[in-house]
Amino acid sequence: MTTTVLMIEDDLAIVNFMTAILQGNAYKVLHAAKGTEGVSMCALWSPDVVILDLGLPDQDGIDVLKNIRSWSEVPIIVVSARSDESEKVLALDEGADDYITKPFGTSELLARIRTALRHVKKKEGSAGKLSNGAFEIDFDKRFVQIEGKQVHLTPTEYKIIQLLALNIGKVLTHDYIAKEVWGPYSLENQSLRVNMSNIRRKIEVNPAEPVYILTEIGVGYRMVEC
Amino acid sequence: MGEELNRPDPDQLLLQVEQMEETGAGKLKVFFGYAAGVGKTYGMLKAAKKQVALGKQVILGYIEPHVRPDTLALMEGFERIPTKKLHYKNMQLEEFDLDAALALAPDLILVDELAHTNVIGSRNKKRYQDIEELLRAGIDVYTTVNVQHLESLNDIIEEISQIRVQETVPDSFLSHAEMKLIDIEPEELLSRLKEGKIYRPERARKAMNHFFTKENLKLLREIAIRKAADHISMDNRIEDVYKEKRVHVRLLTCIHHLDQQGAEKCIRWTARLANAFHGEWVVLIVEKSDEETSEEEQQKRKANQVLAERLGAEVVTLIGDQPVEVITQYAKLTSVTDIIVGKYRHRFGHFKWLKQDIEDELMKRLNHVELHIIPLAEQEPRLKKEKASFKQLIPKKILLVDLFKTVGLLIAATLLSEVVTYLGIGDQNVIIVYLLFVVMISRVTTGYFYGVLASGISVILFNWFFVEPLNSLTVYKPGYPITLLIMLIGALFTSNIMIRLKNQARDSIEKEHQMSVLYDLNKSLLSTRNLTKIVQLTNEYLVQAIERSVIFYTEKPHAQQQLNILTYQNKQDYQALASGDEQGVANWVFNNHKIAGFGTDTLMGAKGHYFPVISQGKVLAVIGILIDKKQPLTYEQQNFLKMLTSQLSLALERQRLAAEQQQIMVENEKEKMRGNLLRAISHDLRTPLTGILGASSVLLEEEQQLPAELKKSLLTDMKEDAEWLIRMVENLLSVTRIDEGTMKVKKTPEAVEEVVGAAVGKIRKRFKGQSLTVKVPEELLMIPMDGTLIEQVLINLIENAIKHARSKEPVMITVKKKPDFAIFEVSDDGIGIAKERVPVLFQQLGEAREDIPVDSSRGMGIGLSICKTIVTAHGGTIEAVNKAQGGAVFRFSLPIKEGATS
Structure with a gap:
């Protein structure tokens, strides 16, 4: 069964080259040039992944995102032309699975689509254990290993790692992590940085060149697949 | 020719009209009558109906409760503002609700009884002040007033009717108003009174015995009509345009410092005369150097001074033992045209034969000045002359x-x-x-x-x-x-x-001292170049001079304001001055250009006395002085504040102009920079675009003939050029994150290792196989910064090291922590920096760089300039040095604490 990608994008040049790449990689491509059209196509065709441009001619991309997210769990990758972090954060908080900033390379786009799709499968499959390169986490026994050696973590640190590991490949915003770890009314951005710095010193070789947990400046953290 | 000279300059007239329109103030129309019952309110309501017919939104602000049915009938169909109910001494009183009126902001509002005095506890003491606020808010106002309520006519009316009217309106208030005279025959008015149309019967009878006699009414009517005629003739003149060409009238009223009763009459008389001639006038008080006056006398004196000022006079107090000498000198100095003195009909002077009357002496000394003598009461009030001199002994x-x-x-x-x-x-x-x-x-x-x-x-x-x-x-x-x-x-x-x-x-020394202190302040004000210093200086000086706590607002009070308060001894004063209520008063002063607070007619309940510093119709600052109820400001202190205010307004105005000029210069500079930047960018952009265009054209047109290898190389070139363009755009975009006005960035605490990590991550993706060594402090280092921008700086520097220095050895990225700064270093082992390039390496964006072509080495051009701009905006420094063993180090520092700069 081929995977269907719905592209909601108004710029034809971009649509052209993305269609070429995606079809070249055996994806089925649907295209909508307007937000309203995109929403109805999404409902009609139930694509496997949606690529949504935030700058649409008829309505705000964020509204399209909210609309789709209100009735569908389909992975949505947001494409943003502005390198404005607050917009990315907003999109992620509104339920986008990932974002990609224009201009982007083809390989990057394909990697993001793969990650989004895999993430869906993971959700469906049981958690249990996750190993990512030398990194391994056991969700049932609640421990983390690097190269087979157990890493001693505080409960908070474990919670953060667990959250990132469960959402592997996905960017989690600072606010989202803080709320999941410390509760809905916390403003623990600062503590998150401190905890993250400790985690990095425990699981990374060089904290300034992290391998597992990457920083998206101004947005959040992402655990990458090695 | 003479005709031509007198003709007002049409341009100037137009300018005047424009200025009047610019102010956006509402228009005032006064329905003016000579007694109650002439039909002012009725006339006002009729006129308002016409305005409604013209489509204006008209609201009844306050109408005296009338029993007259025809008036009541007219009021129907208008929207009314409910009166505000205030409690005063167990009475419930109804007042005009000013705030409601301001909130509704209709086109036209009707407020009866201009001369009304508000209940204690209202914002303003008098209703005309309420109306002033309405006018200032751009609302047109209709109001009513009777002739006996005009301040300058107060004593004449008193003589006629034997009733002293307490509620008065300064004549100047009406000077710009449209005046509509409501007139009926006194006989008709009397018959109306008899019919009970004006007052209820029992009051009507009383009124007829006292005030409403036919003679009184005739006289009042005459005065009212004359006043209205004066008003019209004044209106017809085009004041300012002709001003210089008219003979200048300058009146001087001399007041005996001890005789305040006579003084009042002189002041009112001169006010009327000045009004008629439309001249300036001065009230001169000559004080003896060693006089001790009683509390009561001082109060009376102050009341008279306030009266004179309200009627438009300038009050001057001079000290001298020889009144005639002082008056003569003053008159000569200020080229007075008329002098007004009061004189008692029968003087009981002991040394009458010894001393000449003051008017005779003045006549002798001043040839060209006209003298007016105002007869005062029959008998001179016993001035406590002997007693006073005995007391002195x-x-x-x-x-x-x-x-x-x-x-x-x-x-x-x-x-x-x-x-x-x-x-x-x-x-x-x-x-x-x-x-x-x-x-x-x-x-x-x-x-x-x-x-x-x-x-x-x-x-x-x-x-x-x-x-x-x-x-x-x-x-x-x-x-x-x-x-x-x-x-x-x-x-x-x-x-x-x-x-x-x-x-x-001693007096001259004292005066000298006061002058020298003022001169000192003036000198220091002139030498200061910034607002904070002016504020500081004035505050210090004020606190020292009047020994009270002061607050200085340079802008309307708002939440994030830094309050400029200097307290005198008592630290608790700070809270008193900083409270929200007090700030409200200051705000009122900003809006209304008038003094308010303690000791004034507006917002009397405040703890502070607030006055504006005005220049060219703009409030430049408001100063508040905390006043103890037991120690109100003395008249001298108030005078002193006035002098200070005028000096301060000059200083502030000068400061404002200087700041404006500075702003314009900065703007010009920015404009120049922007121009240069645009030129540089378009130059830098054109090169890769030409490459892309050329390569793609070749590919499209000659696809068949091209060998596969060449095709691939053309495509690779295109990709590289496009990537270069992207980085260029990213760099330029990053500059837009820096605030243009302040050249500052929005900082949030970021972990240094995260920022370095993100930058290194991006570089690794772009230059696969390039070896990099990264070292950060062992402990977590959080620095306030714009993370994206610093990431950009690091990317630019690393990229520079890889591409331009052609470093073979690993590029080192190090972060070190110093007590106040974090030092970021990017070092390479490449070819180093050519000596002649060092000084221009970080040249600011847009600075002219004619000596070196912008694209001399693509990418170096703007990237480093942007680094410098970003680091500077963070309050840090950036430098580049060649290493002794070859290669170069690019180093920048960021302050660890907010607000510090290197």
Whole structure:
């Protein structure tokens, strides 16, 4: 069964080259040039992944995102032309699975689509254990290993790692992590940085060149697949 | 030709009209009558109906509760603002609700009874102040007033009706208003009164006996009509345009400092005259240097000064013992045209034959000035002249020191006289010796008392020791009583003169001191170049001069404001001045350009006294002074504040202009920079775009002929050029994150390792296989910064090291922590930086760079300039040095704490 990608994008040049790449990689491509059209196509065709441009001619991309997210769990990758972090954060908080900033390379786009799709499968499959390169986490026994050696973590640190590991490949915003770890009314951005710095010193070789947990400046953290 | 000269300049007229429109103030129409019941309210409502018909939104702000049915009928169909109910001394009173009116902001509002005094507890003391606020808010107002409520006519009306009207409106308030006279025959008014149309029957009868007599009404009507005619004729003149060409009228009212009752009449009379001539006028008060006035007198004096100022006069107080001299000098200096003095019909002067009347003396001294004499009451009120001079004689407390001095000097005088007698030089010299010592005593003691005492005693001593028979007070020789008398008079005169001289010297020193202090402030104000310093200086100076806490607003109060408060001794004052209520008063002053707060007519409940510093119709600042209820501001202090305000307004205005000029210069500079930047960018962009265009054209047009290898190389070039463009755009975009006005960035605490990690991650993706070494401090280092921007700086520097330095060895990225700064280093082992490039390496964006072509080495051009811009915006520094062992180090620092700069 081929995977269907719905592209909601108004710029034809971009649509052209993305269609070429995606079809070249055996994806089925649907295209909508307007937000309203995109929403109805999404409902009609139930694509496997949606690529949504935030700058649409008829309505705000964020509204399209909210609309789709209100009735569908389909992975949505947001494409943003502005390198404005607050917009990315907003999109992620509104339920986008990932974002990609224009201009982007083809390989990057394909990697993001793969990650989004895999993430869906993971959700469906049981958690249990996750190993990512030398990194391994056991969700049932609640421990983390690097190269087979157990890493001693505080409960908070474990919670953060667990959250990132469960959402592997996905960017989690600072606010989202803080709320999941410390509760809905916390403003623990600062503590998150401190905890993250400790985690990095425990699981990374060089904290300034992290391998597992990457920083998206101004947005959040992402655990990458090695 | 003369015609031509007098013709107002049309451009100027137009400008005037524009200015008037620019202010956006509402228009005032006054329905003016000579007594209650002439139909002012009725007329006003009729006129309002017409405005409604014209489509205006009209609201009844306040209409006196009337019983007249025809008036009531007219009020129907209008929207009314409900009255505000206020409690005062167990009474419930209804007042016009100003705030509701301001909130509704209709086109036109009707507010009855202009002269009304508001209940204590309202914002303004008088209703005309409420109306002023409405006008300022751009709302047109219709109102009503009777002739007896005009301030300048107050005393005339009192004479006619024997009733003193307390509620008055300053004439100046009406000067820009449209006046509509409502007039009916007095007979008709009386018949209306009889029919009970104006007052209820029992009140009507009382009114008819007192006020509403036919004679009174006729007189009042005449005054009202005349006033209205004056108003119209004043309206017809085009003031400012002709001003210089008209003969200038300048009136001077002289007031005896002790006779405040007569003063009031003189002031009102002059006000009317000044109004008629449309001239300036001055009220001159001559004070004696050593006068002590009672509390009550001072209060009366202050009331008169306030009255004069309200009627439009300038009040000048001069000190001098010779009133005529002072008046003459002042009149000559200020080229006064008319002098007004009051005169009692029957003076009971004791020394009338000795002294000339003041008007005669003035007439003698001033040839070109016209004199007006205002007859005052039949009898001169007993000025406490003798009592006052007697009081002066006895000092408030007898100082022992002075007493000792007196006694000692008298003994010395006696001893010296003994010597003189012993030497047989002669009696007349003994008298001279005593006189000399009396002068000395007057010189070294304070007040008249000791001089006079010494005069008396010295005569007695002379008599006792040196006049035959010795050691007794009797006198044998026939001439001696005369000698003694002359000696006494001589001694008294000399001591008196001495003391006067001393007092004058003291006064001039005091005045000199005040002037020099003001001059000092002025000098320091002139030499300051920034607002904070001006504020600081003024605050310090004010606190010192008037010994109270002050607050200085340079802008309307708002939440994030840094309050400029300087407290005097008591630290709790700070809270008192900083409270929200007080800020509300300051805000009112900003909006209304008038004084408010404690001791004024507006928002009297406030703790502070607030006054605006105005220049060219703009409030540049508001100063508040915390006032203790027990110690209100004295008149001198208020005068002093006025002087200070005028100096301050000059300084602030100058500061504002300087700041504006600075702003314009910065703008120009920015504009220039922007131009240069655009030129540089378009140059830099054109090159890769040409590459892409060329390569793609070749590929499209000659696809068939091209060998596969060349095709691939063309495509690779295109990709590279596009990537270069992307990085270029990213760099440029990052600059937009820096605030253009302040050149500052929005900082949030970021972990250094995260930022470095993100930058290195991106570089690794782009330059696969490039070896990098990264080192950050062991402990977590959080620095306030814009993470994206610093990431950009790092990317630019690393990329520079890889691409341009052609570093073979690993590029080192190091972060070190210093006490106040974090040092970021990117070091390479490449070719280093050419010497001639070092000074221009980080040249600011947009700075002219004619010497080196922008694209001399693509990418170096803008990237490093952007690094410098970003680092500088963070309050850090950036530098580049060549290493001794080859290669270069790019180093930048960021302050660890917010607000620090390197």
